[in-house]
Amino acid sequence: MLHEITHALAGRRHAHDAIWRTIARRIGSSGQRTVAPEAPTVEPAWIGTCTAGHALTRHRRPAGVRSCSGCSPRFDDRFLLTWTYRGRRLAVVGSRVRVTTAGRWTGAVGTVRRVAHARSHLAVPGADRLLTVPFEHAEEV
Known part of the structure; x- marks a missing residue:
């Protein structure tokens, strides 16, 4: 939360520069760009699973058809992702x-x-x- 407050205080021009870090430390943040791995997280609502069983997560609804990047660096319809929303399979257009x-x-x-x-x-x-x-x-x- 302090990370985002720092963005509001520093303004757009100071993405993660020295001024941004100074303000972050002043308000009690670490001044780091990333969150510690042990920090609490929000469970993503969307989970995409490929035919090989790899999982990909998203907080926002995925747009368009995607394939698994772990199985193929380019789009490959053999490795299409099947999406679930909060554990339920998503009904697609036409179903x-x-x-x-x-x-x-x-x-x-x-x-x-x-x-x-x-x-x-x-x-x-x-x-x-x-x-x-x-x-x-x-x-x-």
Whole structure:
């Protein structure tokens, strides 16, 4: 946290230079660019797994199709990553899902038309527009 406060105090021009380090030490930070390995971390929401079993983690939703860089330095469709969000496999565009959240659309089955940051947008028969459903409330059928 002190690292980020230092950025706010130092300004954009001082990314990690001597002035940035001086301010960091003044407010009680170590002045290091990286965090100590034993510091607490936030568990990433996204985990990509390749066909060989390697795992790649992300805090933000991955954009586009990716392959495992550990298996091939260039894109290779033999090593595509399958993504999970908080332990659940992500329904891709075109797949059919059931709404599991309580409410008017409980149990409705629809087709995924779009995938946003943490939600799927579903085309459901009887709905006049796309339904927006959090990933954890849409199970693949």
